[in-house]
Amino acid sequence: MERSVDVAVIGAGTAGLAAVSQVRQANKSFVLINGGELGTTCARVGCMPSKALIQVGHDLHRRQLFDREGIEGGEGLSANLPDILEHVRDLRDILVDRVLGNSTDQMEEEFLDGYARFVEPGRLQVGDDVIQAENIIIACGTRPVVPPAWVDFGDRIITSDTLFEQEDLPESVAVVGLGIIGLELGQALAQLGIAVTGIDQAETLAGLSDPSARQSAIEVMSRAFPLWLGHTAELRDEEGRIRVSAGEQSVVVDKVLAAMGRQPNLDWLALEHAGIALDDQGAPSFDPATMRCGDSRVFIAGDISGSDQVLHEAAAEGRIAGYNAARDKSIAFARKTPLAITFSSPNICTVGTPYDVLDPEEIETGEMRLGPVGRALLMGANRGIIRLYADKRNGVLLGATVIAERGEHLAHLLAWCIGEKMTVLQLLRKPFYHPTMEEAIQGALKDLLQKLDLPTSPPDIPPELEALS
Numbered sequence: 041m042e043r044s045v046d047v048a049v050i051g052a053g054t055a056g057l058a059a060v061s062q063v064r065q066a067n068k069s070f071v072l073i074n075g076g077e078l079g080t081t082c083a084r085v086g087c088m089p090s091k092a093l094i095q096v097g098h099d100l101h102r103r104q105l106f107d108r109e110g111i112e113g114g115e116g117l118s119a120n121l122p123d124i125l126e127h128v129r130d131l132r133d134i135l136v137d138r139v140l141g142n143s144t145d146q147m148e149e150e151f152l153d154g155y156a157r158f159v160e161p162g163r164l165q166v167g168d169d170v171i172q173a174e175n176i177i178i179a180c181g182t183r184p185v186v187p188p189a190w191v192d193f194g195d196r197i198i199t200s201d202t203l204f205e206q207e208d209l210p211e212s213v214a215v216v217g218l219g220i221i222g223l224e225l226g227q228a229l230a231q232l233g234i235a236v237t238g239i240d241q242a243e244t245l246a247g248l249s250d251p252s253a254r255q256s257a258i259e260v261m262s263r264a265f266p267l268w269l270g271h272t273a274e275l276r277d278e279e280g281r282i283r284v285s286a287g288e289q290s291v292v293v294d295k296v297l298a299a300m301g302r303q304p305n306l307d308w309l310a311l312e313h314a315g316i317a318l319d320d321q322g323a324p325s326f327d328p329a330t331m332r333c334g335d336s337r338v339f340i341a342g343d344i345s346g347s348d349q350v351l352h353e354a355a356a357e358g359r360i361a362g363y364n365a366a367r368d369k370s371i372a373f374a375r376k377t378p379l380a381i382t383f384s385s386p387n388i389c390t391v392g393t394p395y396d397v398l399d400p401e402e403i404e405t406g407e408m409r410l411g412p413v414g415r416a417l418l419m420g421a422n423r424g425i426i427r428l429y430a431d432k433r434n435g436v437l438l439g440a441t442v443i444a445e446r447g448e449h450l451a452h453l454l455a456w457c458i459g460e461k462m463t464v465l466q467l468l469r470k471p472f473y474h475p476t477m478e479e480a481i482q483g484a485l486k487d488l489l490q491k492l493d494l495p496t497s498p499p500d501i502p503p504e505l506e507a508l509s
Contacts, residue, residue: 041168041169041170042169042170042171042172043071043169043170043171043172044171044172044173045069045070045071045171045172045173045174046063046068046069046070046173046174046175046366047059047063047068047069047070047071047173047174047175047176047177047362047365047366048070048071048073048156048164048171048173048175048176048177049063049070049071049072049073049176049177049179049362050073050074050156050164050176050177050178050179050180050309051073051074051178051179051180051181051342051344052072052073052074052078052143052144052151053080053081053179053180053181053342053343053354054080054081054082054342054351054354054355054358055179055181055341055342055343055344055354055355055357055358055361056072056074056177056179056180056341056342056358057072057080057139057143057358058341058354058355058356058357058358058359058362059177059179059339059341059358059359059361059362059365060072060143060362061358061359061362062358062359062361062362062363062365062366063362063365063366065366066363066366066367068366070150071150071151071152071171071173072144072147072150072151072152073152073154073155073156073164073166073171074144074151074152074153074154075153075154075155075156075180075308076155078136078140078144079136079139079140080136080139080351081181081182081343082351083132083135083136083138083139084132084136085200085201085204086200087351088131088132088135089128089129089131089132089204090200090221090224090225090228090383091383092127092128092131092132093124093128093204093225093228094224094227094228094383094384096119096124096127096128096228096232097227097228097229097230097231097232098228098231098385100117100119100231100232101231101385103115103117105420108420118233119232119233121208121209121232122207122208124232125204125206125207125208125209128204129204129205132204152166152169152171154166154167154169155167155308156171156180156308156309157308157309157310157313158309158310158311158312158313158314159310159313160313160315161313161314161315161336161338162174162176162315162337164176174337175337175338175339175365175366176314176337176338176339176365177338177339177340177341177358177361177362177365178309178324178338178339178340178341178344179340179341179342179344179354179357179358179361180304180305180306180309180342180344181304181305181342181343181344182302182303182304182305182343182344182349183201183302183303183305184199184200184201184298184299184300184301184302184303185298185300185301185302185303186199186298187298187300189275190275190296190298193275193277193282193296196281196282196294196295196296197295197296197298198295198296198297198298199297199298199299200221200225200297200299203225203297209229209232209234210234210293210294210295211234211235211294212234212235212236212237212291212292212293212294212295213226213229213234213235213236213237213293213294213295213296213297214236214237214238214239214273214282214284214291214293214295214296214297215229215236215237215238215239215265215296215297215299216239216240216273216284216296216297216298216299216300217239217240217298217299217300217301218238218239218240218242218245218246218267218269218299219240219246219247219299219300219301220246220247220380220381220382221299222238222240222297222299222300223238223245223246223261223382223384223388224382224383224384225297225299226238226264226265226297226299227261227264227265227384227385229297230264230265231264235293236264236265236266237265237266237268237284237291237293238261238265238266238267238268239267239268239269239271239273239284239286240267240268240269240270241270241271241272241273242269242270243269243270244257244258244269245257245258245261245267245269245388246380246382246384246388246390247380247390248388248390248441249394249395249396250395250396250427250441252407252425252427253395253425253427253441253443256409256423256424256425256443257388257443259423260386260423260424260443261384264384264385268286268287268289270287271286271287271289272286273285273286273296274286275296278292281293281294282294282295282296284296302343302349304323304343304344304346305344306322306323306344311324314333314336314338315336315338316333316334316336316338317333317334323344323346324338324340326339326340326345327372328345328347328375329360329372329373329374329375330360330364330370330371330372330373331345331357331360331361331364332361332364332370337365339361339364339365340357340361341354341357341358341360341361341362342354342357342358345357348378348380350379350380352376352379353376356375356376360373376455376459377391377392377455377456377458377459378390378391378392378393378394378455379391379451379452379455381447381448381451383448385421385445386410386421386423386424386443386444386445386447387442387443387444387445387446387447387448387451388442388443388447389440389441389442389443389447389448389450389451390439390440390441390442390451391439391440391441391442391451391454391455391458392429392437392438392439392440392454392455392458393429393438393439394439395427395429395439395441398429398438398439402431402432402433403429403430403431403432403438404429404430404432404488404491404492405427405428405429405430405488405491406427406428406430406464406484406485406486406487406488406489406491407425407426407427407428407484407487408425408426408480408481408482408483408484408487409424409425409426410422410423410424410425410426410444410480411423413477413479413480413483414474414475414479415475415476415477415479416444416445416477416480418475419445421444421445424442424443424444424445424447425441425443425444426440426441426442426443426444426450426480426481426483426484427440427441427442427484428440428454428464428481428484428485428488430463430464430488430492432492432493434463434494435463435464435465435488435489435492435494436461436462436463437454437457437458437461437462437463437464437467438458439458440454440458442454444477444480445477446477447477449477450477450478450480450481453478453481454481464485464488464489464492464494465489465494467481467485468482468485468486468489
């Protein structure tokens with residue numbers, strides 16, 4: 041069957057659904073095409089099930105503080121792994137059902153189940169169906185990277201896409217790749233009593249580029265499980281288990297969690313027939329302000345774009361792509377302040393312009409370690425660091441790295457301030473309640489102010505009170 045629409049959206053994930061919402065608002069005809077399982081990556085295999093597992097691990101791990109706090113019986117607590125996994129799946133299914141109930145379940149002729157491929161510019165083949173579309177949005181997501189040589193290990197290799205489908209968990213796991221996914225899941229598994237070894241060929245964690253923050257993260261996370269950094273992992277079979285070697289170190293484990301990132305689902309699209317420019321990796325070239333591929337009527341959105349693989353960015357890109365695909369003229373949109381959060385304990389967060397992008401000759405850095413922060417001490421979580429980067433000419437905050445318990449909230453606060461181009465002085469005139477984790481930001485700001493050559497009035501006094509002082 042052949043049909044014509046104003047907009048064809050490939051992929052029913054976060055970006056694709058956000059794009060559809062914009063197309064609908066513009067009263068344009070559309071078709072939403074999806075091959076494989078429904079439900080967003082976030083709800084089905086990403087953010088939400090991982091946070092459920094992390095929460096259980098954190099709850100159990102708190103028992104280590106019980107004796108110190110005068111709470112007895114903590115040593116009798118243990119993890120029933122099959123029940124924990126069932127709990128995670130139950131929560132996951134609730135969240136996936138919510139997504140489907142508000143999206144594809146309400147679509148009839150607009151939804152097409154199958155894998156799309158380009159036949160020619162503006163023309164898609166989906167099984168026996170042919171779609172002629174004035175505009176096409178590619179939002180077909182990503183999948184975990186698994187080296188081809190590892191495929192022979194079968195189900196002894198797990199990924200974030202398969203972890204939550206396990207009926208039980210092994211006694212030992214090597215986590216290869218210590219970015220956000222590897223750190224989060226590795227620590228959660230370790231907190232549940234699994235022997236975890238973490239390996240990454242880079243000498244950093246969670247992509248941190250700030251040397252001081254990187255060292256702090258390594259010191260804190262190495263308390264959770266061994267970290268082997270700076271070497272590539274090599275695998276070989278050993279009597280039904282897997283020997284994992286990295287440099288001169290080696291361990292035999294039951295399973296390996298491959299957490300080396302995600303790759304775009306481009307294989308079946310036949311982009312060579314799409315009439316758009318492709319980069320060296322075969323991915324579409326596009327303008328991030330419009331999400332448009334050159335002068336074509338093809339747009340791209342979501343994780344497949346290669347930008348930060350986080351839900352709010354995928355949704356924003358979907359809205360931009362959908363808005364522009366539904367109109368003759370594309371509009372350039374400002375992007376949100378960069379924000380990345382690793383939900384480990386402590387959280388590891390990067391905000392604004394990354395440290396390695398900033399010119400060290402043009403910035404000053406303020407720092408506050410969490411050791412003396414009262415609220416952190418009371419929570420038994422006073423390990424970590426706050427690093428703030430400001431323009432030395434005017435004190436405008438440019439970026440930050442946060443390694444702190446509940447750092448997700450501090451990172452949001454800093455992202456909003458950076459987005460508003462606030463200065464160190466302006467921030468120091470805001471209230472910082474005692475005792476809170478936010479006082480760590482205040483400490484880093486004061487350290488930063490001492491290094492900046494700025495005309496200052498007393499920084500802790502609000503402007504309306506300065507005349508009274």
